[in-house]
Structure formats: C-alpha cells, structure tokens
Amino acid sequence: MDDLILTPNIDGADDFYAELLATHEGLDKADSDALNARLVLVLANHIGNRAILTQALAAAALKEEV
Template sequence: MTALRRTLNLARPDDIYNAIIDAHKGLSDEQCRDFDARLILLLVNHIGDEAAIREALKEAATT
C-alpha cells in the first residue's frame, strides 16, 4: 500500500505554483536554495508521515 497521495489534492494548483514562483523572485541562487530547504522542512513537518515522505523522496529521485 502506498502512503503517498498521487492524485490532485489542490483546488487551484496553478495559483499555488505561481505563489511558489513569485516567492523566489528577487532571490539569489543561494537564497533560493535556502528558501526551498526551509519550505521543504516546514512541509515535511506538517505532513508528519514518514512513509509518505520517504516514498516522495524516492519518487523525486527517479523522475
């Protein structure tokens, strides 16, 4: 059984994508990496499901 949700789970995914892109505007490459790391850690903590997180790590590494 998979722990990672693979179906769309956002009402307005394009808006979220654009918000993420906008959050990077004006940042240097290093600032972007730092921002991404902080965002990932915040979201991982919010998810709180180790199996889903590990599955997402594997999926991201292969695609």
C-alpha cells in the same frame, strides 16, 4: 493515509505555482535554494508521517515528473 498521493491534489494548483514563483522572485540562487529547503522541511513537518516522507523522497529521487 498510508500511500503518497501522486495525482493532482492541490486546490488552485496554478495559483499556488504562481505564488511559489513570486516568493522566489528577486532571490539569488543560494537564497532560492535555502527557501526551497525551508519549505521542504516545513511541509515535511506538516505531513509528519515518516512512511509517506520516505515514499516522497523515493519519488523525487526518480527525477521523473510526478
């Protein structure tokens, strides 16, 4: 895989979103931000492809809905 996938690609996307929100439930802003940072690093490690990660950083920096 050489290109970042920006089209919907998550099985059960709504369920995942609900799970993500539930994981943040009860956390203050600092703890929620720390959870997000850990999640980004875990997923980046799983992806493992630096070119894809660079594309993901650029896409996220656009501040547009992906």
